[in-house]
Amino acid sequence: MSILDGDGDGCDQPKAQKEEPQQEEWPYLDVHRHLRYWKMCIRAPLPHVYLSNESNRLALAYFIVNSITLLTPPPSERTAETPEPLISREDKKLMRKWVLHHQHPTGGFCGTSSLVFPLKDYDTFNFETKTSDEPEHAGLANISSTLFGLQLLALLADEEDEAAAEKVFEGVNRTGTLRWLKSLQREDGSFGEALSDLPGHGRFIAGGYDMRYCYIATAIRWILRGDVKEGEPGWVEDFDTEKLAKHTTEDSPVTPKTKPTQATPTAPSQLSPFSTVLSLPPLLPPHPPPSPSPSPSPSAPQKPSLLHSSIRDLPGLIHWLSSRPFVYLEPPPPPSDSDSYIYQEDDLDDPNFLLPPTPSDLLCLLSETTTKDGQPKQAHVAFNGRTNKVADTCYFWWVGGALANLGHLDSLVDKEPARRFLLEKMQHRIGGFGKSPGSPPDLYHSFFGLAVLGLLGDERERGKVREFDAGLAVPRATVGVIEMARGRLVELEREGGRGGKGEKQLDAVELGLELRGGERERPKWLGECGY
């Protein structure tokens, strides 16, 4: 009998569960504990160890709110026994206000409220050039924070009021943000994270060459741009999508990339230059869907053909992604018993990545049918982020999400042993998931653990975790909210209504056009100004 079961036929489903659903067979997702963990994260200040994320608090907020949303059944599925949602409708309102407070006056979001300056400090900001002649402001809005901010606004939609969903982006400076986004694109098509004024270097696009910024740029574009045609009110000059596509699909000799903090699997991070590909194209279509549809639909795989065809070496990429899972072996006890000790000495530096010298050794270890305490032994499959690296919760998500976007998750990942590893080795007693076996939970890994469960859509987790969208890294239902909200935002701008002020401005513009002779073509620059 194969101990590496879990091919999806369900033969290893815990029998107890079928007879008595209340008593689940271990391992299972302990929703109660996870909720308790997240409750702690939302009610009390985060401990001091999170200080290094102080500049990126919107990211932390995104992990928290997204996780709670994943674990909160939608109103239609709630019963009398369902506990009160951790975030009340009233809280959501306040939180949305807090998120919007991070918006920079000229577009984009700052990563932390400590970088939101009192309004008077923006007085010298040049709204035409989007730079400040005087104060140092350019670096305050940040590309990843902007995506997190937009995602948060949608995640915090009041689900009990459907009409409210389409209003979640009200207050978002759509044209400003899209223009600012364009200014973050470098000559080679890539994106930086922020603008900065460096004496002697002028205005400068800060942030390394990081493929995640490229993904984020396309995601923001997808969320905000809509189908406004050139010349129509609300039209904003686009960034160079062609250049971006070229940059992402062509190997560049050096693509330094930061450790992933962005939630969506874009490029599998840290590929070897000789392992076929360096980067993936943005997983969102360069053009948003023609018309925002109110039905919640998966956003990413809308144009799989484009995705597939732009990857230079798809088989190589899939090979690389498929090489990430490995059989997780418990770190051995100290080598007192030298006969059965088959690891090389330096293996012990990486107790979470033990590689038996030959495949036969591995088979031999796996063929032991019971563990020391007499339990039937079942394989655990962990994921790493690079060749010969250790197991890490988040790489189950990164690899799983990338494969899901390629449409290969179900066929290529042996879900059962991977799920078992996640729930048995990474799930922590106090709730949440740790980075590696035995480590305490943190926001980042706790969220990604839930996200990948939502992605797998395992029927045991169904009802516990919402279905998750690998393209936008939010629950499926939230993708629908984003689409509706974008529609509304675009509609508002089409009507020329950027608040009351905007209406007046438009009237003046229309009046001017009338005076100029209404039949004549609208000047192009008007569109560039957002009319």
Add this chain to the structure above:
Amino acid sequence: MPPKSKAATKPKATEPAPATTNPTTTTTTNTSQTASSQEPSEPTTVLERSQQRYEKTRPFEAARRQHGLSKLSKEDQKGWICDQLLHLTNRLPAASRARLLSPKASKEIWWTINGTNSIVRGLKQQPKAHTTWGTDRNGHDVGSYSIERFDERIKKRAALTALQVSSRVFRENVEREKRGFVDARSGQEIIVTEREIDEEKVRRSKMTALKKELYGEITGKLASSVDWEDVVPTPHEEPEGALAAIAYPAEYAEAMSYLRAVMSKKEYSPRCLRLTEHIIGMNAAHYTVWLYRAANIFALGLSIPDEIEWLNEVALANLKNYQIWHHRHLLVEHYHPTIASDAEALAHFAKQERDFLIAILSEDTKNYHVWSYRSWLVGKLEMWEDSEELKSIETLIDEDVRNNSAWSHRFFLVFSNPKYATPGKGATERDDKVTQELVDREVQYAQTKVYLAPQNQSPWNYMRGVLVKGGRQLASVQEFVEEFVVKLGEGDDQEEVRSTHALDFLAEIYAEKGESEKADLCLRRLAEKWDRIRRGYWEWRRKCLTQGSSEKVVEESEKAEEVTVV
């Protein structure tokens, strides 16, 4: 001390009797007995002392509190009422007072008061625990202090006030100096001397210590520093509904409030540089702070090598930090043009950088940030031909043959050298300019490393990459690969696979040669036995074997179509 009651405005009021005077007269012996029947013991706390003082000036009130109004004699009751009225009306302005009490009633009250010889200016406020003196830094009521301890405290408060006054004078002088203010008496411009600054520094530290001792108030390092005298910090106010608040120390909050202030003014100065260091010491992952630091260094024209030296320490203390490497990148970009024409300086700098990279990689051999910086640096400083670079990579691979980062760097170093590599070629693209000797050398290198640990994927991937680069058939290494696969498909007990990567490689070789059945056997055995956790993948590869070529055609046509769409 409890505030004394305002002097009664009654013009005709008798002069207040001293507190020590017996409040009662012979005519009110009853009261005298009640009020002074228990001679108060020596007070032990400030509260007690004030309580006693209060009672001494308000004998009727004290008696009532002790015995209850109904237990008092008629005389004392009358006295108490008059006393209450007197104190009540004393708080009112004269006009209201006249409205409240008729002249006749007023007269009667005064007659009674005079009759009892009571103290007209009795203490108004009864001392209360906590509220009267407040709490000390430990949250204890200052009223519960012993008299001696309280006197000590009063002295310290006086000292603090004196220091504050001197400090204010100093600050005013600093302001006057800036404005070029001329002292009217001496007729000279005001100059703040070094000695005065030193004195102020001493004063500040004394003030900080006293404030901490008296009130538990911690004045931040910056607020008490003379350097930051002229900066009004912009404190951070969190709006309602905040998420992900972090419990950070007051010191961090203070530093950020100063950062906000100087960033707003776009100030570039040594103190700003120190401020960034202060913040980085607490949080090394704040991208804005790093950018601001870089801006300061460039604006002030500071030495880049000095900054790099400082940065080395920070990097070693924060191995997983990315911002440090971005900062280093900016520094080198800025510094490079100044030494680009000097080959010797360039070589020296390259060596220094490599020495540091070797040191930090020995702490964390697979650190992604360090490796990406290193490959960038090789291009920037043109270290391709530098034999030390290749040697140091070989050392790392010798130390750990599974260090994939080192393998990646080697590939980059060998095959991206602009001396012979075709510019613009992708990493995995065939490059005809690469010599066959080089390909031989690298294939050979990978193979010796495969022997060390056949199940290590790194040299397998490397070898494959080299062959593609050199435009060679994978089949050119078939013999080598077959060494690791014995009697495939000849029964479970016969078949031996020493590396699943060899079997994978072999499948590719067979596919390349068009031997689909053999390739299929390799993939099948991987799925069935040797690498079951990837069963889905191996099955997918088997499917691709049969329809691979047709799929490619579809993909190609899609690509052509998309180019026009994008």
